[in-house]
Amino acid sequence: MLSKRIIACLDVRDGHVVKGVNFEGLREAGDPGALARRYNAEGIDEVVILDVTATAETRQARANTIRAVAGELFIPLAVGGGVRSEADAEAAIGAGADKVSLNTAALERPGLIEALARRYGSQAVVVAVDAKREGARFAVYARSGRATTGRDAVEWAREAAARGAGEILLTSIDRDGTRRGFDCELTAAVSAAVNVPVIASGGAGSFDHFVEVFTAGRADAALAASVFHFAEHGVAALKAHLAKRGIPVRL
Secondary structure (H helix, E strand, C coil): CCCEEEEEEEEEECCEEEEEECCEEEEEEECHHHHHHHHHHHCCCEEEEEECCCCCCCHHHHHHHHHHHHCCCCCCEEEECCCCCHHHHHHHHHCCCCEEEECHHHHHCCHHHHHHHHHHCHHHEEEEEEEEEECCEEEEEECCCCEEEEEEHHHHHHHHHHCCCCEEEEEECCCCCCCCCCCHHHHHHHHHHCCCCEEEECCCCCHHHHHHHHHCCCCCEEEECHHHHCCCCCHHHHHHHHHHCCCCECC
C-alpha cells in the first residue's frame, strides 16, 4: 500500500502566509520561506502554495515567493492561485514549482488541463475542487469560494481526471478553518469516482481527523494549514499517531 501523504498549505497574500475560516477573515500566519524551512525539517511530505491574491499581484512578486519557498525544500512543491494559462504554469515551474494547481481557469477552460498534461505530464497537474454542501449534493465554487458554478463536485472531479489531472485537491468550504474535521463523505465520494490521488483539505483540527479521512474518507493525502502554522500539532507526532493505527506513512 502506498504511503499516505501529509501536506502543508501556505495560503499567501501579498507575500505573507494567511489563514481564515470558510475562506474569509484572513489573518497573518508567518513568512512563507521560514514556514517552508520548518516543515521541511519536521518531515512534511509536500508543500502547496495557494496565492489568494494572485489577481492583484504581479507575476514577479509571485515568482519571488515561489523561489523563497522552493529554496527551503527537498520535497515536492505545488503552486496554485492565478494559474490561468500555459505561460502562468511555465512561470511557476520555472521559479521552482514541481506541480501547478488549477481551479477557476480549469472550470472556464477545461482544455487547459489537457494542454498542461501534454506539456509537463499529468503528475505535474493538480485540479483544485472547492466544494460546498447544497442539499444532497456537493456544489463546486470558483474564485476562492465566492462564485457558484452550477457543477457537481463528483462529476467535475471525474471530468478533470479524464482530461489529464494527476491529482484532485478537494477542499470542503464548509469545513475550511473550522477544525471540526474533514468532510469524509465528500472525500469518499470523490475518491470512489476517480482513479487519481485525492488530497483532502478543510477542517483538520486533531490527529484523529487525519485518521478518519484516510480511512472513512479514502483520501490518499491530507492537507492542513493553521494546525501546522501555529505549531499546535507536530508533523512527526502526527505521523507516529497514524502509524500506530496502521496507516502507512513516510517516517
